[in-house]
Amino acid sequence: MSDRRIPKEVLKEMAELRQRLADAEETLRAITSGEVDALVVKTRLGEQIFTLQGADTVYRIAIENVNEGVITLSTEGVILYSNFYFAQMIRTDLNRLIGASVFDFVTQEEHDILAALLQQDNGHDEVVLRSGDGAQVPAYMGTKKMQLDDVIYVLAVVTDLTLKKREEELIRTGGLIQSILEQSPNAVMVCNAAKTIIYASKVAHQLFGHNVLGQPIDSILLSIRKSDKPLRFADILSDDVKDGTTICTEKNGKPLHLLLRYGKLGEGGDSTGIIISLTDVTSLKQTEQLKDDFIGMVSHELRTPLTVVVGAIHTAMLKGITPEERQERLRDAAFGARELENLLENLLELSRFQADRLVINPSKIDIAAAVREVIKVLRATSQIHHLVFDVRQKLPPVSADEIRMRRILYNLVENAIKYSPRGGQVRIFARLKGDSIVIGVSDQGIGISSEDQARLFQPFQRLESGQAQTKGLGLGLSVCQHLVEAHRGRIWVQSEPGRGSTFFFSLPMTEKGTVDH
Ligand code: ADP
Numbered sequence: 001m002s003d004r005r006i007p008k009e010v011l012k013e014m015a016e017l018r019q020r021l022a023d024a025e026e027t028l029r030a031i032t033s034g035e036v037d038a039l040v041v042k043t044r045l046g047e048q049i050f051t052l053q054g055a056d057t058v059y060r061i062a063i064e065n066v067n068e069g070v071i072t073l074s075t076e077g078v079i080l081y082s083n084f085y086f087a088q089m090i091r092t093d094l095n096r097l098i099g100a101s102v103f104d105f106v107t108q109e110e111h112d113i114l115a116a117l118l119q120q121d122n123g124h125d126e127v128v129l130r131s132g133d134g135a136q137v138p139a140y141m142g143t144k145k146m147q148l149d150d151v152i153y154v155l156a157v158v159t160d161l162t163l164k165k166r167e168e169e170l171i172r173t174g175g176l177i178q179s180i181l182e183q184s185p186n187a188v189m190v191c192n193a194a195k196t197i198i199y200a201s202k203v204a205h206q207l208f209g210h211n212v213l214g215q216p217i218d219s220i221l222l223s224i225r226k227s228d229k230p231l232r233f234a235d236i237l238s239d240d241v242k243d244g245t246t247i248c249t250e251k252n253g254k255p256l257h258l259l260l261r262y263g264k265l266g267e268g269g270d271s272t273g274i275i276i277s278l279t280d281v282t283s284l285k286q287t288e289q290l291k292d293d294f295i296g297m298v299s300h301e302l303r304t305p306l307t308v309v310v311g312a313i314h315t316a317m318l319k320g321i322t323p324e325e326r327q328e329r330l331r332d333a334a335f336g337a338r339e340l341e342n343l344l345e346n347l348l349e350l351s352r353f354q355a356d357r358l359v360i361n362p363s364k365i366d367i368a369a370a371v372r373e374v375i376k377v378l379r380a381t382s383q384i385h386h387l388v389f390d391v392r393q394k395l396p397p398v399s400a401d402e403i404r405m406r407r408i409l410y411n412l413v414e415n416a417i418k419y420s421p422r423g424g425q426v427r428i429f430a431r432l433k434g435d436s437i438v439i440g441v442s443d444q445g446i447g448i449s450s451e452d453q454a455r456l457f458q459p460f461q462r463l464e465s466g467q468a469q470t471k472g473l474g475l476g477l478s479v480c481q482h483l484v485e486a487h488r489g490r491i492w493v494q495s496e497p498g499r500g501s502t503f504f505f506s507l508p509m510t511e512k513g514t515v516d517h
Contacts, residue, residue: 069139069158075118077102080153089139089160092132102156105129107136117143118154126161138165185279187258190265191217192273195233207251207258207278217276224249224258236262236274246281257285294460301343301473308336335381342414345407346475350459353482360401360486367405367437368395371428374409384423387413391430398437398507404483411476412441412503418470420445420500435509436489442502448495456493457481480505 063070069086071079079097087094090105106114110127117123122144129137138161146153181188187204189197189212197220200212212220217233224231226247235241241260249256259279312333316326352358368391375387409428416426424444431438448456452463462474477491484491484505495501 069156069160071097071102071156071158073102073118073154073156075145075152075154077114077118086158089137089158090129090131091135105131114141117141117156121145129158137162184277187278187280189217189220189276189278190273191233191276198273204278207280209251233274236260236276246285247278255282256280257282297460297473298347301471302340304471305336305339305343309333309340312336331380338377342410343473343475346411346473346479349407349479349482350475353479358482358486360404360483362399362401362487364397365400365402365405366395367398367400367430367439370402370405371409371430371439374406374413375428378410378413378417381414382417382423385417385420386423386425387428388425389428393432395430395432395437398509400487400507401483404486408480408483408505409439409441411480412505415476415503416441416443416445416501418472419443421470424500432509433506436506437509438504438506440502440504442500444500447497447499447501448493449497453493453495457491477503 063083066083067085069089070081070083071086072081073079079100079102082094082097084094087097092105103111103114107128107130113125113127117125117127120143122142124140124142127139127141129139131137140159140161141156142159143154143156146155181199181201184201185203186201187207188199188201189204190199192198195217197212197215197217205211205213208220208223221231221233224247226235226241226245231241231247241247243261243263245260247258247260249258257280259281261277261279263275265273265275312329315321316329316333321329349358368389371389371391375389379385379387413426413428420426420443422445427440427442429440429442431440448463455461456463457477457480459478460474461478462472480503481491484507487507489505489507491503491505493501493503
């Protein structure tokens with residue numbers, strides 16, 4: 001083939017190919033002779049040779065673009081190289097970084113940690129970096145010691161933990177809020193704009209008796225009534241039901257009063273739903289009810305004897321009334337006044353006890369004389385009862401509060417008369433027993449069942465059996481118990497329905513023959 005017949009362009013191409021072949025042969029020779037490190041990789045385009053020189057560029061590009069801070073340091077901490085990410089992480093110009101000490105970018109407290117990392121062959125620890133604008137950047141630093149051309153470098157990869165820390169904080173706060181809500185005694189529900197419950201505390205599930213999560217709020221509110229109408233979510237949204245309203249529902253057949261509190265979720269007009277909290281205020285309502293009942297009951301009980309007193313005095317003052325009749329009316333007035341006094345005294349004793357101000361004033365008293373006095377007063381109140389004092393031995397003087405002893409005896413004897421409507425004997429007795437003196441009041445009245453005996457001494461307890469025929473606040477026995485116990489004694493009852501009751505109380509004697517305090 002002569003050159004004259006070959007076109008110029010082809011000749012040029014051939015020359016180029018020859019040159020490339022010569023280059024390839026030279027490269028191969030260099031690789032085979034170990035002069036150049038390279039990698040021969042089979043690709044779609046045939047075998048390709050990757051020299052380390054080429055790989056270096058790839059590494060550099062990769063390191064510049066990786067989302068981690070990468071720096072190389074001298075073992076003393078001088079920054080020899082930093083990628084752009086690290087410079088950004090600590091908000092410092094890249095040019096200012098190179099040649100600076102890494103210690104300048106770590107808080108003082110963390111210098112020891114950093115120094116240790118620079119000494120280790122392979123180290124890793126959390127450090128707090130100090131950025132150019134003075135902010136703290138929590139980071140994780142992994143270090144590796146390397147040797148290149150007899151020089152020791154430290155390669156450090158630095159991960160910014162700011163986001164992770166924030167997430168951790170959020171999780172912690174979220175968890176804290178969650179546990180606060182779970183431990184709250186309130187039923188808390190969060191409802192989204194689509195009226196679905198997206199959060200409900202444990203108490204909320206318990207209140208409605210099932211898992212309410214994911215349910216339409218209206219189906220849950222259905223069981224709640226406000227002024228006898230079912231409560232609707234729309235009522236809450238439209239502010240028809242005020243925050244702080246008490247609403248009603250039922251649980252296990254019992255009425256439940258709930259205090260409704262609510263607030264919109266989200267800021268201002270961007271409300272994304274509503275947070276509802278329901279507090280069980282049933283016991284508060286019951287207390288309120290009890291207070292109202294109590295006021296009604298006391299007023300009623302006080303009015304009855306007062307009517308007697310006022311009526312009797314009016315009659316006694318009428319002209320033309322005989323002296324005997326006047327005497328009779330004044331006796332009625334005195335009786336009514338004593339009843340009033342007794343009621344008020346019992347109320348006062350109870351309130352003293354409840355305020356922890358019940359103080360007794362003991363003196364040596366003759367208990368038999370106190371019994372006789374109470375019998376004398378109460379004998380006049382009933383024609384059909386026969387009051388007797390059964391004492392078979394001489395009683396020693398006892399150390400007790402005289403007024404309170406008479407009050408205990410008065411309450412017990414008055415009850416014995418009240419609760420034996422068909423009359424009969426009321427026997428008061430006193431015995432010395434061991435280290436105590438025991439006083440008893442027995443009647444032949446309606447008696448008390450054993451179940452009822454257990455609750456007799458609680459304030460305001462009146463039994464069905466006795467209520468119909470008699471007046472009373474249900475205070476006498478509870479006052480007796482507090483007074484006896486203030487004397488370090490004990491009170492109890494033995495009774496049989498239909499046959500009568502005996503109330504006993506004992507007072508301890510510390511010295512022979514004397515009840516002492
Ligand atoms: P009150 O007599 O004002 O109701 P008490 O505290 O003295 O209050 O008595 C409480 C209740 O105990 C009475 O309502 C009555 O039902 C019952 N009770 C008290 N004493 C007797 C008694 N001797 N016999 C039968 N029931 C009694």
